[in-house]
Amino acid sequence: MSEIVAMPSAREPALMHPAQPALAPPRRAPGDRPRAPMRLRTPDRRTESVPSTDVRRRVLDLRDSFEPEAFIARAPILAAGAAAAGNGFKNVVCITLYNEPFELLRSSLSALILSIGGQRLAPAQAATGSCVVIIADGRNRIDPQIMRFFTKLGVIDTGRSFSALGETVHLSRKRIDEVMTALGAPGDLMGEIDFAVCVKDENRGKLHSHALFFQWICPELRPELCYQLDAGTVVEAGAVSNLVAYMDERPDVAAAASRILTPTPGDAASTLSIWQYMDFVMQKAVTWPTEVASGYLSVIPGQFCVFRWSAVSAPCSDDDETRPLDAYLRGLNAIEPLERVMFLAEDRVFGNEIVLAQDKSWRIGYCPAAEATTDACDTFGELLRQRRRWQNSALAVRLWLWGRLPAYLARSDKTLLDKARFSASMLWQGLLTASEVMSPAFLLLLIFAAAGGLVHAQNAAAAAAVGGALLACSGLAWLTLTGRPSRWRRALCLARDATATLAVVLLLALAFFSNPLGQAALMTAPVFLMAAVIAFSMPGQRWPALRRLPVYLLTDRPISLILYAYALANVHNVSWGTKGLTRDPRGHSAEERRLRRLRDIIAGSIVAITALLVAVGFEYPGVWSGRKARSSRSSPSSSLSC
Known part of the structure; x- marks a missing residue:
């Protein structure tokens, strides 16, 4: 597999700032020479390829749908004025969008914020830092009302941002009552919540969004627990608290599924x-x-689930530096027929990589107390x-x-x-x-x-x-x-x-x-x-x-x-x-x-x-x-x- 060395882009200027102290330097396989900083490419510039066997440096090779990008393990380059997240977050929730209407995002996001805000009411739990990551897969597919909501709330085009995979991730912190008012569901919840929002220029697939989330945004936010939530899935008030308690009580569980049902049928169902x-x-x-x-457990449902960041991001052993996350993201370049079919449900593959990890005995759990309703x-x-x-x-x-x-x-x-x-x-x-x-x-x-x-x-x-x-x-x-x-x-x-x-x-x-x-x-x-x-x-x-x-x-x-x-x-x-x-x-x-x-x-x-x-x-x-x-x-x- 070759790596693409990208050149400057007219679409987005390359900001070559030093790496932030909080960010760990990118890993290099033994014998690798230090690499020059990566820059984005323009269509009229050629690319150079360098052979590599390191799975963490595989290229996002979807040539027919978008131009090749730099390798996915590169540490994020922060834009001017961007600051690294404080001491990390307890919860970081990723919501991916394609062409869902604003009503689905509104129901999912408002229920999620209520569930996050309810943590302080849970026994033996104090208020914890949480961040909501929203990744829209294609600017021409996103509902215009969602873009108006982002603009009104002020979570895009702000001063804090960084570049990743040719896209811009905007960071902001908002009051919970302000967010709920913008969603049309005002309440009396106090406190603040962080946002990381990325609207991709083109549709590049859900797995590309997951690469952006796990390989770039999570190292910047340094979470303890990572969640996936589909737009249209509505979590119950105690769902986040129950998942946090479940993961805290079971340190050998790397990921957990929640109890997800479709809406309860009515008389005219x-x-x-x-x-x-x-x-x-x-x-x-x-x-x-x-x-x-x-x-x-054969599947970790992407409708609503949780991962322990330390379990999926750490190398399996000293001899094998491959992480479960690396093997999971190989689906970006899957060309074998069996693999391409497998990655139609990438949540099953992620669980496999966690269970098969070298020198680890991680388990996949199921928390029925964490309830959610999906469309x-x-x-x-x-x-x-x-x-x-x-x-x-x-x-x-x-x-x-x-x-x-x-x-x-x-x-x-x-x-x-x-x-x-x-x-x-x-x-x-x-x-x-x-x-x-x-x-x-x-x-x-x-x-x-x-x-x-x-x-x-x-x-x-x-x-x-x-x-x-x-x-x-x-x-x-x-x-x-x-x-x-x-x-x-x-x-x-x-x-x-x-x-x-x-x-x-x-x-x-x-x-x-x-x-x-x-x-x-x-x-x-x-x-x-x-x-x-x-x-x-x-x-x-x-x-x-x-x-x-x-x-x-x-x-x-x-x-x-x-x-x-x-x-x-x-x-x-x-x-x-x-x-x-x-x-x-x-x-x-x-x-x-x-x-x-x-x-x-x-x-x-x-x-x-x-x-x-x-x-x-x-x-x-x-x-x-x-x-x-x-x-x-x-x-x-x-x-x-x-």
Whole structure:
């Protein structure tokens, strides 16, 4: 990999001031010669390249979307009059923007400031210094109302600033009541809060914004805890206090996820919003606690999470000066197909690098007491693109991790406990992948079993009632799939919920009526267990989640199958997919062909597995609906156990 030595830029004058005393000098690999100060380039100047193997000096190589910049590990050059942050901050929160409307930023920022201001009210916590970093990814994409807000508040074009990656970061300190008034949410909170605002000239991707935040802004601000917050995510009043307490009590935790849900569905909620809400509920109630118990949380959600700065910024060991942050930012230059898919969900990659760090035993935690609400997808097309990115990146990360499992087990710097935890987590990830691969076969067998149970039921009246309830629920779920306004909408949604509840109750009753008690209990146990887990692990959301559980049970498999099939069919697409970013600016055709071949292999394997499982399933009692002798065991209530 070559490094780009940049030349002066007419767009922004290079200010060559001495490094501030508070800033550590940039690291150099052994044998590296001291380098001359870096300067930005102009389009009419040539660049020179110098070979390097140091991962911290990799270039941001997105040639098709913006001009190359200097290497990312360079210490920031402060503009005239800029002062380094005092003694550092307890909390530094990064909010990234693209084309989100001002309303989303206003709701997220006002809730965040209230949560930060509430720290002084938390037990055993004093008021701590906090800074909010806002990075807008493209001046031509940002909402003009947000720019007016920045100007009115006075957080841009001020005297304190520094240059980083060809952009200008503005530093300021404001009174909290002044900020809340500008947001249209005046309150009586006292104190001050710092801001670091950067409006990038061009869209360069979210990972570029993270490089700007972690490699440049954080060394200047010297935080103890770094947060990521998506515009549109609203944190609860005690979220920041709970995360601070969680990290203080667990010094071995390098990063922690919060409990994030979509908005609680109302009476007129669409089927799509209910499914998204329940999908998040199941993740927080079942998947994440299981992963934490196995020793590895597979994702640190970028909607709202926290990192310990000392864990991600320190070299792994004296022999290996690579930091978890360095390996994470390699995605800026990812060209291998698997890596490009992985970095569609960069939050998963960051967690991997923390867990795999040399000579360290960091853990990833989950703090359910830190609650936040994120925005949901409004249309099915948006949901398809979002889950395509999430599911494909999750699969790529699993493949990448499984390839490193043998080397991890052979490492001498990991204890037997570390290896046992990682092996257990990889086993759990394997089970999740197996369930996704076999999902089409399960759905087909489910349809055959339900059809056989209804056609050849012992009680025709009961079968008619169950079948009618299922058909009515399916039709109503389709009519209320999205949030289209209608005078009948509320009535249709209530009818959908009622018929779904009736269908589930009838299925459970039919299971006990048509089968021996022990077999019926085994068939219906997953439903009752799921309800018990939700009631136990989701305080504050018990009734809304349990109320929506019937609709989720009847719609989850079909919706999940559609999302999974769409994701695999578009595994070659490595664009962001949402917020208008539906095209990969780099457009590597060779890598795309390799990704298409990978897609064909995976799709062919799933089709073969589905055919095999369906063929084997027909040999078991209760699946083939044509034999009346088996009908008593082919009750449609078996659908609930799947």
